[in-house]
Amino acid sequence: PLRALAAVIRGADRLRTSLIPSLLAARKTNESLSNSPIELFETAKIYLPAEKLPEELWMLGLSSGRPFRNVLGVVEAILAALNPKLDLTVEDADVALLDPSASCRLLLEGKLFGYVGQLSAASQKRFDLRAGTTVAELTLAPLVDRAELVPQYVPLPTFPSVSRDLNFVVDEAVRWAHLAATIRRNGGPTLESLDYRDTYRDADRLGLGKKSLLLSINLRSKEGTLTSQQADDVRDRIVAACRQEHAAELRA
DSSP states (O other): OHHHHHSOOOOTTSOOSOSHHHHHHHHHHHHHTTOSSOOEEEEEEEEEOOSSSOEEEEEEEEEESSOHHHHHHHHHHHHHHHOTTOOEEEEOOOOTTEEEEEEEEEEETTEEEEEEEEEOHHHHHHTTOSSOOEEEEEESHHHHHHOOOSOOOOOOOSSOOEEEEEEEEEETTOOHHHHHHHHHHHSOTTEEEEEEEEEEOOHHHHOTTEEEEEEEEEEOOSSSOOOHHHHHHHHHHHHHHHHHHHOOEEOO
């Protein structure tokens, strides 16, 4: 799907290699009719070149007027509803049509599953769209194979959670996906969730080529209520790992 999206748009009389161009064409029509909001999706097959017959993949494609991270959150919520044990990994995406600072590719159980991304300004102009657009294209087969359609019982937490806010100053080249992966690796069993909050840039306050990434970690133990010191120990371990791997420093 990543290769297909970057390819030259084919005519309507050809087998589709991506659902996204068709969705963007429908979006353009809705914009011309002043329809709002415009939230579109399609499930259909795409056909990728292969040695003999084309490779057929059943896909879910969507086009949204919501920001990139909102759409990514929707995808994560869908996966959690289908199977809360699914291992979803977010990595950088290198797709010509997408804004590199607001896009990612998704790996499910270590295998490429799809991508989510906001159209770049050039792509928005190419498709003659008035407003910013986020797109996603996901392979449906792994979702069908791993879906747990019988509702699963999840006990309510016994002990309260503890949250800590972190504000890291990093080089502009450091991506959120890489920082988040470091935090998850070093958070330990008490790291319940990690939430991105905001990105801040100010050369006068942060330095040239620097940005600030604001995030929150939520900690909870199954064994008992975490003390403030225990939560601080987890936070300090995360801060040390981010400093070592990404030269990240906490903003005062």
